[in-house]
Amino acid sequence: xxxxxxxxxxxxxxxxxxxxxxxxxxxxxxxxxxxxxxxxxxxxxxxxxxxxxxxxxxxxxxxxxxxxxxxxxxxxxxxxxxxxxxxxxxxxxxxxxxxxxxxxxxxxxxxxxxxxxxxxxxxxxxxxxxxxxxxxxxxxxxxxxxxxxxxxxxxxxxxxxxxxxxxxxxxxxxxxxxxxxxxxxxxxxxxxxxxxxxxxxxxxxxxxxxxxxxxxxxxxxxxxxxxxxxxxxxxxxxxxxxxxxxxxxxxxxxxxxxxxxxxxxxxxxxxxxxxxxxxxxxxxxxxxxxxxxxxxxxxxxxxxxxxxxxxxxxxxxxxxxxxxxxxxxxxxxxxxxxxxxxxxxxxxxxxxxxxxxxxxxxxxxxxxxxxxxxxxxxxxxxxxxxxxxxxxxxxxxxxxxxxxxxxxxxxxxxxxxxxxxxxxxxxxxxxxxxxxxxxxxxxxxxxxxxxxxxxxxxxxxxxxxxxxxxxxxxxxxxxxxxxxxxxxxxxxxxxxxxxxxxxxxxxxxxxxxxxxxxxxxxxxxxxxxxxxxxxxxxxxxxxxxxxxxxxxxxxxxxxxxxxxxxxxxxxxxxxxxxxxxxxxxxxxxxxxx
Ligand code: ATP
Ligand code: MG
Numbered sequence: 001x002x003x004x005x006x007x008x009x010x011x012x013x014x015x016x017x018x019x020x021x022x023x024x025x026x027x028x029x030x031x032x033x034x035x036x037x038x039x040x041x042x043x044x045x046x047x048x049x050x051x052x053x054x055x056x057x058x059x060x061x062x063x064x065x066x067x068x069x070x071x072x073x074x075x076x077x078x079x080x081x082x083x084x085x086x087x088x089x090x091x092x093x094x095x096x097x098x099x100x101x102x103x104x105x106x107x108x109x110x111x112x113x114x115x116x117x118x119x120x121x122x123x124x125x126x127x128x129x130x131x132x133x134x135x136x137x138x139x140x141x142x143x144x145x146x147x148x149x150x151x152x153x154x155x156x157x158x159x160x161x162x163x164x165x166x167x168x169x170x171x172x173x174x175x176x177x178x179x180x181x182x183x184x185x186x187x188x189x190x191x192x193x194x195x196x197x198x199x200x201x202x203x204x205x206x207x208x209x210x211x212x213x214x215x216x217x218x219x220x221x222x223x224x225x226x227x228x229x230x231x232x233x234x235x236x237x238x239x240x241x242x243x244x245x246x247x248x249x250x251x252x253x254x255x256x257x258x259x260x261x262x263x264x265x266x267x268x269x270x271x272x273x274x275x276x277x278x279x280x281x282x283x284x285x286x287x288x289x290x291x292x293x294x295x296x297x298x299x300x301x302x303x304x305x306x307x308x309x310x311x312x313x314x315x316x317x318x319x320x321x322x323x324x325x326x327x328x329x330x331x332x333x334x335x336x337x338x339x340x341x342x343x344x345x346x347x348x349x350x351x352x353x354x355x356x357x358x359x360x361x362x363x364x365x366x367x368x369x370x371x372x373x374x375x376x377x378x379x380x381x382x383x384x385x386x387x388x389x390x391x392x393x394x395x396x397x398x399x400x401x402x403x404x405x406x407x408x409x410x411x412x413x414x415x416x417x418x419x420x421x422x423x424x425x426x427x428x429x430x431x432x433x434x435x436x437x438x439x440x441x442x443x444x445x446x447x448x449x450x451x452x453x454x455x456x457x458x459x460x461x462x463x464x465x466x467x468x469x470x471x472x473x474x475x476x477x478x479x480x481x482x483x484x485x486x487x488x489x490x491x492x493x494x495x496x497x498x499x500x501x502x503x504x505x506x507x508x509x510x511x512x513x514x515x516x517x518x519x520x521x522x523x524x525x526x527x528x529x530x531x532x533x534x535x536x537x538x539x540x541x542x543x544x545x546x547x548x549x550x551x552x553x554x555x556x557x558x559x560x561x562x563x564x565x566x567x568x569x570x571x572x573x574x575x576x577x578x579x580x581x582x583x584x585x586x587x588x589x590x591x592x593x
Contacts, residue, residue: 011083014351016076016292020054020084020257029054029256029287038128038252040136041285052121054086054256058112059093059130059249062104064306065321065328066111068342068363072297075346077259078117089126089253090119095134095245097229097236111329116339130249131231136283137240137248138192141203141222143281145184150221151177152187154201163209164217170210171217177206191224194237198224205244207273215266216273219243247271250289251278258289261296262353268293295355297346300521302327302360303530317534318517324582325517325538335514336558336568336584341367360516364585371558371566376408376415379453379499380546380561380581382511384427386473387444387500389458392424395478401504404484406454418549422455425503427545432498433474435463442496444474450496453562457482457492499562506545509579512570513540551576563587 011017023029034050035043056077060066066074081088090112092105109127112119119126144150153160153176165171179187188203190196203222211217221244226237240248247270250258258271268291275288303309304327312318312326321328324335332342345366349358396402401421408415428444437445444450444460451457458476466472482489520533550559555574560566565586574580 016351032254032287034254040283044285052087054084055254056081056257057089057091057255059091060108061093063099065107065330067304068299068327069297069304071342072346074112074115075343076351087121087126089128091128094129094131095240097225097227097239114339129231130245133249133252134236140278140283143283145188146181147281148181149206150203151179151184151206152201153204173209191238196224198226213269215270219270243267243270247274251275251284255289258291260293262293265293294351295353297349298357300357300360301516301518303524308530324514334571336582337367338370341370361589367585375558375560377560377562378547378550379501380544380564381427381429381501382542382544383430384545385430385433387426387428388473388475389424389478390475391477404454420547421502421505423502423504426500427503427506428498428500443498449494450498451494453497453499454484457494501545501547505548507548507551509544509546509581511542511544511581513583
């Protein structure tokens with residue numbers, strides 16, 4: 001109910017949809033209440049039944065820019081909520097005081113909105129900060145201590161690691177494990193009151209040091225960190241561990257289905273233990289959330305590690321976080337990918353427990369599927385070469401030019417027509433001429449006829465060269481009575497049609513031709529040096545010409561240049577006086593299998 005439908009329906013089922021449908025059938029969450037804001041059992045107790053049939057959340061840590069992998073998680077969580085009459089929360093998982101910044105909070109808000117999702121439902125803004133739950137988390141920790149289910153451990157980190165055991169060996173109890181609740185409470189309050197140094201002690205859940213799941217061997221749940229927090233300032237010097245904080249965040253927000261990636265599977269038993277315990281102690285209201293894991297999205301020719309992306313920016317291998325070659329949402333946006341294409345690609349990638357790789361080509365395919373019916377067409381010349389029509393005066397007399405027109409979109413007459421002029425001198429693409437044609441070349445070479453698209457047929461008669469022997473202009477003569485759209489125009493058969501722009505009305509433009517950043521499918525697989533497979537041709541900037549109608553385009557407008565691909569006017573650099581186009585994708589996948 002909060003997001004636009006994806007471009008293709010119906011959607012294939014997957015294990016998450018099956019789980020949600022089962023829960024809806026069985027009424028697992030039918031008695032769940034929601035007080036309008038997050039809170040504990042008492043807060044929700046007197047509230048009405050939750051009108052949202054399910055609640056999901058997207059919980060980024062505000063410590064970097066979102067990337068294409070996050071788009072998968074966003075699409076999934078907001079998409080499922082929308083599909084099943086639910087609500088998806090945007091929650092900043094900001095429990096770690098040191099790494100988080102407002103700049104990232106803002107960029108994440110922008111990115112999720114831009115992808116087409118909204119967390120405001122019926123006037124209620126479901127944007128939350130985990131750091132607002134610190135009071136409850138602290139209270140819950142004291143409750144665990146009082147119930148004999150948590151203790152302060154003063155072993156050194158090394159001792160703790162050694163005593164944890166491993167896959168084959170059970171752990172060993174800490175000498176501090178037997179402390180009384182009263183002693184633990186006093187110690188924990190000292191931790192809170194700043195009486196101890198970072199790392200001096202931690203609060204651990206008291207579960208089972210012999211558990212086959214190492215995550216249940218008394219995991220640490222609170223640590224000392226004398227650090228300023230962007231939201232709570234210096235109010236706290238102890239902070240909850242992620243594994244403790246996350247289930248509580250879900251429960252306070254009355255999340256039903258907590259969806260995460262597979263690396264959290266081992267944490268699920270603790271997630272369950274903690275929430276069951278806090279429900280039993282009366283702090284949280286059942287029915288509680290459940291965690292489900294899916295395989296993360298991996299895209300070929302892309303890296304998504306924040307650290308490695310940062311290296312690309314810091315070492316100036318790319319031009320910033322929003323470089324159009326970056327897999328960040330800001331990068332994809334600047335490149336010209338549409339939110340629809342990104343959502344479509346994520347939907348098509350599917351959701352399962354089995355990991356795998358999604359071909360980067362599927363993003364370009366989704367873009368073409370989205371833009372094919374939408375983007376207006378135009379002609380552009382990327383690497384200009386002059387074409388002189390030597391018999392212009394004989395054919396057209398004193399006229400300086402001949403008006404031409406073409407539909408803005410071949411299947412959508414309602415989009416109208418574009419107008420441009422044919423004159424005695426034109427710009428064509430350098431690659432459309434060959435002095436000595438290779439086999440199968442049907443475009444301009446001496447003696448060959450081609451159609452200038454939307455205009456007429458010309459016959460190539462030769463070329464001009466400079467002192468260095470480089471071709472500076474192509475010469476051709478107009479074949480009479482071949483004007484496009486006139487009776488008998490196709491009397492002269494040609495094998496090639498080329499695009500062009502009139503020299504008199506062409507608009508000069510900067511064209512940024514982007515391609516994949518890496519030449520290898522898995523640039524950082526197995527610890528490989530990803531900088532060894534950088535594609536030297538990932539960015540090429542050329543000065544070309546575009547049709548006159550395009551000078552007036554607003555920034556961030558998409559167009560299909562016939563034969564060349566989909567382009568967008570750069571969001572930041574494009575202007576009428578200096579047009580700048582980014583190539584989003586070519587018309588066909590040129591990366592052979
Ligand atoms: P880090 O690598 O720093 O831990 P992260 O990628 O896990 O970062 P978070 O901000 O914690 O970043 O991620 C928010 C959500 O996005 C999490 O639920 C995470 O599981 C999900 N997510 C991150 N990467 C992917 C991916 N490649 N595919 C699907 N979901 C992802
Ligand atoms: Mg993470």
